[in-house]
Amino acid sequence: MARTIYNFAAGPAVLPDAVLEQAREEFRDCRGSGMSAMELPHRRPLFKKIAAEAEADLRDLLAVPDDYAVLFMQGGARLQASALAMNLAAHGRYAAYINTGHWSGGARGLADPYINVETAGDAAASHYRDIVPPAEWRFDEHTAYVHYVANETIGGVQYHETPECEGAVLVTDMTSELLWRPLDVSRFGLIYAGAQKNIGPAGMTIVIARRNLLGKPLPITPPVLDYRQQDEAGSLLNTPPTWSWYIAGLVFKWLKAQGGLAAMEKVNRRKAARLYDAIDASGFYTNNVAPRARSLMNVPFLLADSALEPVFLEEAEAAGLANLHGHQSVGGVRASIYNAMPEAGIASLVEFMGDFERRYG
Numbered sequence: 001m002a003r004t005i006y007n008f009a010a011g012p013a014v015l016p017d018a019v020l021e022q023a024r025e026e027f028r029d030c031r032g033s034g035m036s037a038m039e040l041p042h043r044r045p046l047f048k049k050i051a052a053e054a055e056a057d058l059r060d061l062l063a064v065p066d067d068y069a070v071l072f073m074q075g076g077a078r079l080q081a082s083a084l085a086m087n088l089a090a091h092g093r094y095a096a097y098i099n100t101g102h103w104s105g106g107a108r109g110l111a112d113p114y115i116n117v118e119t120a121g122d123a124a125a126s127h128y129r130d131i132v133p134p135a136e137w138r139f140d141e142h143t144a145y146v147h148y149v150a151n152e153t154i155g156g157v158q159y160h161e162t163p164e165c166e167g168a169v170l171v172t173d174m175t176s177e178l179l180w181r182p183l184d185v186s187r188f189g190l191i192y193a194g195a196q197k198n199i200g201p202a203g204m205t206i207v208i209a210r211r212n213l214l215g216k217p218l219p220i221t222p223p224v225l226d227y228r229q230q231d232e233a234g235s236l237l238n239t240p241p242t243w244s245w246y247i248a249g250l251v252f253k254w255l256k257a258q259g260g261l262a263a264m265e266k267v268n269r270r271k272a273a274r275l276y277d278a279i280d281a282s283g284f285y286t287n288n289v290a291p292r293a294r295s296l297m298n299v300p301f302l303l304a305d306s307a308l309e310p311v312f313l314e315e316a317e318a319a320g321l322a323n324l325h326g327h328q329s330v331g332g333v334r335a336s337i338y339n340a341m342p343e344a345g346i347a348s349l350v351e352f353m354g355d356f357e358r359r360y361g
């Protein structure tokens with residue numbers, strides 16, 4: 001038996017054991033075809049069936065309304081941050097961006113060449129340790145859309161409620177949180193999420209968009225980034241990331257087998273509470289995010305004595321707790337605890353933290 005490793009990486013990140021097992025079993029022979037899922041032509045019936053099942057399961061999990069397109073795209077969240085501006089620019093004079101950290105600022109910059117961007121709210125005063133409450137967002141009727149990042153993966157700052165945004169087209173980057181709990185998709189104009197955090201392997205990005213917003217892309221929009229064209233082609237305008245799509249499909253089936261997103265939410269809340277409780281109960285570890293904005297997906301924390309950080313990370317790695325380093329831009333420790341992180345992984349981390357504190361605190 002291989003030693004159990006708990007992988008706390010922010011992304012690419014841990015996948016469910018059961019999914020990896022199934023992928024291994026089918027690796028050389030996908031559903032009796034004698035071929036690996038990696039080898040299937042994307043326009044032949046077997047891949048089309050796998051793709052359609054994945055889409056149906058995702059629609060089911062999130063109760064996606066029928067008037068929304070669900071796209072399986074390439075390019076990652078960064079490319080979609082540009083593509084969404086190209087697709088939605090015709091709807092207003094400018095786009096309103098809420099800045100709550102690294103990925104919000106990044107998304108604004110990536111849209112900037114294609115639409116006038118304005119900052120409609122900024123968490124700078126909190127040093128990006130808090131959200132900007134929707135009541136403080138400032139934009140008018142000329143905005144094409146309002147963009148926010150639901151979960152700032154690096155800062156560990158998360159919106160716990162979907163913002164009330166009456167009359168505006170709400171756009172969100174859910175790369176590090178989509179599928180952690182049920183969601184009312186109808187509140188959004190567009191949702192995008194890189195797969196490599198809470199969905200599946202790297203290389204795929206999911207875009208969910210209200211169809212009546214599509215079809216007016218900027219003339220410079222490359223066809224593969226035109227959401228209307230991709231919707232009409234079933235995301236098969238170009239070769240899609242077939243392997244990632246297949247694995248994501250297995251993840252969707254696994255989520256359904258766990259009881260769906262309501263069941264996942266319960267487990268995810270328990271996991272995060274256990275870790276934050278351990279941090280708050282100690283004088284040795286601290287998390288500086290405002291309590292109302294603490295992320296249930298990415299939990300960054302600091303040690304009272306920062307000189308002990310490398311020792312902590314090294315000993316954790318040796319104990320099978322992998323990839324706990326914070327993002328290179330901020331350092332510290334960060335535990336990413338997406339859907340596929342089992343509760344036993346949290347228990348193991350909390351036990352290690354207690355033990356480390358007793359020895360070094």
Ligand SMILES: *Cc1c(COP(=O)(O)O)cnc(C)c1O
Nearest residue numbers: 076077078103153173175176194
């Ligand atoms: C990781 C991440 C990204 C970047 O994704 P790429 O696919 O590498 O472009 C964007 N937004 C958020 C919230 C992320 O966590």
